[in-house]
Amino acid sequence: MKLTPNILIGLIIMIHLNAFERTIVHPDWSRNATIYEVNIRQFSQGGTFQEFEKSLPELKKMGIKILWLMPIHPIGEVHRKGNLGSYYAVRDYTDINPEFGTKADFRRLVEKTHELGMYLIIDWVANHAAWDNVWTKTHIEYFDRDTLGNHITEVKDWTDVIDLDYDNPDLRRVMTDAMKYWVKEFDIDGFRCDVAAMVPTDFWNNVRRELETIKPVFMLAEAYEPELHTQAFDMTYAWTYKDWMNAMAKGKKDVRQLDRLILKEQKMYHPDDYRMMFVTNHDLNSWDGTAYERLGDAAEICLVFICLFPGMPLVYNGQEAGLNKALSFFEKDLIPWQEHPNRELFTRLLNLKQTNQALWNGTAGGEFTRLKTSNDKQVFAFCRQKEQHKVIAVFNFSNQQQVVRIHHNKLEGEYINALTDSKLALSDKATLRLNKWNYLVLVTN
Incomplete structure (x- = not known):
């Protein structure tokens, strides 16, 4: 067959469409889930899997369904930052950080999590590894190097890690095998993938296919790119909403910008793409300030907002205790646990999410309807409805009392x-x- 220009163009279009064909099928259990990020080192005095396991019943009671453990692997010692180092400088992808316990301890944690009807994913750092990663001694060709053979680190501040080379098919194979190892041998339920957009998308697409031959998995990308949702990832980071909340709390933005953001995101993402909503996480807490430092008096209303707006809410460990301390990233720095109203607030909202289908994730959730008010500069109102389940939410995103009228069927x-x-x-x-920074949450009786 002669390949005319028109046929060539048609083939290119077909290849392109096939590359982005939507094949993602979310695990059924993720439809009403909230995710909880666990910093094992700072969670308890001992900083171990065994000590964290004691908190599982309380997290279940609070309405948590997915546990995301920050990296559990041994940490590099060469060019280590601080005394304990960064979890994201991985020395061995198939071993356990001895600070946290043993493989038997981790296996028991996964089992206990499953017994309570919850699921567990682990952080995976595929873009780079520690300078003394085991592969540097056995397969130096797995690493990206310059013309002189020196290791490369794409981000200058990441002095404790070196980049991996995804042009090497052997690296792709062993990295995929390492991920399959944790699913096969420990029955984990998926991965949160660090700086996922810095790794080729076709690698992640293949990883998802191979993991699904073992069991249905849940994949979270530390990224925003819509194409990551088509074949590899269930969920990406909703950084844009975090940015809006930060600016709104400082009086630099209002609800008008939020409305424009919603329209933009609706055009960018498929209705069944999960977007992770958050007010804080390990990076924000350690490097950008606590939720209370960034959001001030707006911290609570933002917390309620992320639990009700379309998307999956993230709770960073300690938020339920009103965490207002920037945890050290490279040293031991215990979460200051205390009784706090946030725990009751989370318990009500996250359990509501589990039982009220209007709040479920993706297309399993209810239709989102913006309710216009007499003051759409400061007040944001919406309805989410799925059959008989209906939620009405009204937020005063301002530091002044507001009286508003709403007219909608x-x-x-x-x-x-x-x-x-x-x-x-x-x-x-x-x-x-x-009242200022106040909100109203109504559910059908």
Whole structure:
């Protein structure tokens, strides 16, 4: 067959479309899930799997379904930062950091997690490895080097790691095998993949296919690129909403910019793409300031917002205790556990997410309807509804009391305040008074 220009163009288009054909099937158990990030080192005085295991029942009670453990592997010693080093400088991809315990301890943690109906994923650092990673002694060709044979680190501040070379098919194979090892041998439920966009997407696509031959897995990318959702990842980071919350809390943005952001994201992502909503995580807490330092009096309303807005909420360990301390990244620095209203707030909202289908993830959740108000500069209102399940949420994203009118047929109904249990009946018109940084969450009675 003669390849005419038109046929060539057609083939290129077919190849392109096939490369981005949507094959992702989310695990059924992820549909109503909330994710909880665990920093084993700082979680308890001993910083071990065994000590963390004691907290599983409380996390289950709070409404957590997915546990994301920061890297559990041995940490590099060459060019180590601080005394204990960064978890993200991996010395051996198939071993356990002895600070945390043994492989038997980890296997027991996975088993206990599953017994409680929860799931566990581990952090995976595929882009780079420690200077003294075991492969530097056996397979130097796995690493990216310059013309003089020197190791390369793409990000200058990452002085404790060296880049891996994904042009090498042997590296791709052994990295894939290492990931399969943890699924096969320890029955983990997936991975959170560090700086996922710095690794070729076709590598992740293949990884997902191979992991799925073992069991259904859940994959979280530390990235935002929409194409990562098509074949490899269930969820990406919703950094844009975090940025809006930071700016809004400082008076630099308001609800008008939020409305524009929502429209932009709706065009960028498939309706069944999971986006991870968060006010803090290990990076933000250690490097950008605590949630309270960044958001001030708006911290609580932002927490409620991420639990109700479309997407999967992330809880970083310690948030339930009102964590207002930047945890050291390279040293022992225990979370200051204490009783705090956040625990009850999370318990109500995250358990509501599990039982109210309007709040489920992706297309399993309810239709999102923006409810226009008489002040759409400071007040943000919406409805999410799935069959008989309906949630009405109204947020005063300002430091002033607001009285607003809302007129929409979605309003009408009999409701229970999800946080106070009080009852309220609404017609299709309502006038609401909200104190500064206050919110209203109603669910159908």
